[in-house]
Amino acid sequence: MTEPKSEAIPEIDMSQFRDMFVDESRERMLVLNECTLTLEHTPDDAEALQTILRAAHTLKGMSATMGYDNLARLAHATEDVLDKVQDSDLAMTSELVELLFEAIDALQMLIDDVAVGGTGELDVASTLESLQGFEPEAGTTAHPPVAGPGAPAAIEKLLQPAAATVRVDVHHLDTLLDVVTEMVIHRSLLARLEQRYDLPPLSDTLRVHDRLLAQLHGTVLKMRMLPIGHVFGRFPRMVRDLLKAQGKEARFVVEGEAVKLDRTALEALSDPLVHLLRNAIDHGLEAPAEREAAGKPPSGTLHLLARQEQDSVIIEVGDDGRGMDAQRISAAAVERGIVTAEAAADMSEAHTLELICHPGFSLTEEVTMVSGRGVGMNVVKRQVEALRGSLHIETQPGQGTTFRLQLPAMLTLMRALLVSAGGELYALPTTHVEHIIELEPTKIERVGDQELLHLEDEDKVLPLRRLGELLNAPDCTPDPRHALVVRSNGQIFGLRVDDLLGHEEIVVKPLPAALRGTPGLAGVTILGEGQVVWILDVMGL
């Protein structure tokens, strides 16, 4: 072997790999967390041990290659400890699990430092010492506060990209989607030309073009979909820590990690889910003694499930804790002046429960404690609705509570009701529309300036507004013939529109810069015929 002659080889800029390093090491951290939880629950799970060893090993190699020496040392020490455990054929002890979690947290801290431009040279000396001083010996077998997730390597498998994959910068994906969307819109202009000139060969070509374009559009949307496990993966550890801190016990059941969702939705979902899980542990789940007193097993169950239902993804966060008391919520809401006593009395239970998402309600810690549900539910609801999803609450006093999030699987496609008002076309997300009503004079009451809509079936009176006026549209029809019953953020009202044009699957595009921030407008879409349609932001009306 001869040593290489130094040729003029270009320098390598390692910083170009930093984002990739951060992404991949965070995935490895998920695996580490997940498998350590598994080992806490099933101390002799050899597969989980092997998986975690490999994760530490890879993290070590990656860090050393990138020149993050501190991180490499820590990962190496972690790997050594795991090696000793594997070699000595010892089961996990609870001390060891704690040590591993300490190491994981320290690694996480260093990776976070790299993520913000550092080199991970933070002080982790005490963790490093604990790891290096570790000697395997017979200890007490781990006793988990939480029953860990089932399959140990599930998350690793999920995160392992399928056979032939490439990593693509997210911005490229976004650009690609924009371009394809433009193409879909432009297609409608072609359709008009087709009609005008009526050339059979042109029409044939356009048929083929349509099919290819639809395929392209579908593929681009699918490219943006990621398994929801990317978000779920970090919850088992969080739940374990919260339970431990509060001295509560529960089995945490996670299902449906493979269900896919648009990546934008995935990112935006993380915080609401953290909030719901935290609330379930803080307020839903009782302490073991309280549970036993109520005749329940001391250890509860928390669940986090995802499933696909047609065009929607359903996510459930549930507990078998104390449940919520609708009457007390109702009373508290009246006391806070959120609803009148009469309105409260009229409310269905589902609507009553939704009151906890009212900003005025959930700001109050005292009420939160009474209702058994948390601060910030209004934020959760707003985030879910921003994703054009909806939030449903079910509860049984003494039996538990389930929060059900329904989200469109493909974020950029929306099912909408097209309406016209003042000569313009508008699209309303169907998730916000409860009923469509043909207006007859008997259904409208007038109180001063205010129109009220009388719903006979439900014996209800709702405020009635005119869409054209709300948006200051120029040519308002004097008496619009149709009304929609629209619900948003706990509010319900009637909306008068000139005409209904039916349901349509629309592609959501952001507003042009000049119109951004216009109250009541959420986006824009262009119909097949080239017609511009404004997408309404019901909350902003």
Next chain:
Amino acid sequence: VIATVDVLVVDDSPLMRRIITSLLESDPRIRVVATAADGCEAIEQVEAVRPDVLTLDIEMPRMNGLEALERIMQRAPTPVVMLSGVGEATAAVRALELGAVEFVAKPSGTVSIDLYKVRDELISKVKLATLVNLDRVAAQAGLESLTPPAVLPGPPASKHSWMVAVGASTGGPRALNYILRCLPADLPASVLIVQHMPASFTASFAQRLHQHSALHVEEASDGQKVTTGSAYVAPGGIHMVVEKKRGQPIIRLEDTPPVHSVRPSADVLMESVARLSGAHSIGVLLTGMGTDGADGLARIKKAGGITLAQDKGSCTIFGMPRAAIERHVVDRVLPLSEMPHAVTEAMQKGQSNDRAQV
């Protein structure tokens, strides 16, 4: 020589695949044509894209690098450069037995390794790998299981002890493994070995040889006494020589500059053996790239010792033996299978010469 080298990069980490790719492609003659994330994918890709060389990681999910290597060598023999951490020495040495051509230590935590050195080593070894005699590599893969060599009978005892200096590079670990398996425990000689190999792997390599050999084999340490029936592997990164201390041969490890760009150097070892052991020296030059050992064999021959070189047909790379043959300093050119016998035979002849002289 091929215009560009098409490489398949196998590593379970997407980041590492990217980095290895850009390290390799910083050389205009190397092109990464595909990557694979585990052993199973590697096997598929080897058959699909037929790369000139593949770089192979050891620790991977589904199928690890060693298993993949074994199957690739059976199905579609391809030159393989192993990439492994310094902590994986045992596996790396095993990989060489399974037919990997070379290996490169990748940065992995305890020792900080300069990435530029890794790059240069990686590039040169990938290019080197394209030069190997693939038929040999394939035929020798699994050699240990196919033809368990017989241990030769020991030569008659003698008051003279011999010194056998062996130099080897690419393909050397398997050739050495074969030779040491055949040599008898009562060999009236000390075997001194220079195998070009990264420093962190020589100890594991020596240990592996020890398991297979009737001789006692160990990694040499400075000041160690040299005894017969033993073999000493020069540690990576430092020269090994023999000298006399109070009449007793000992090993010296010397941190002097590389000779012909290598350290340890077979030339340096052989020169010291020739000086110390004279006509009772045997120089053996095995497979490998470069010219190391040619000067050394010349010294041994000049001192009256015997010089042997591995033939082209059995070499993974016919470089070092060729350089020595071209200088006319080689007594016998032999296939690997005949090399152990040639060594013991040389001692028998030498012994009878001794008696004749008495």
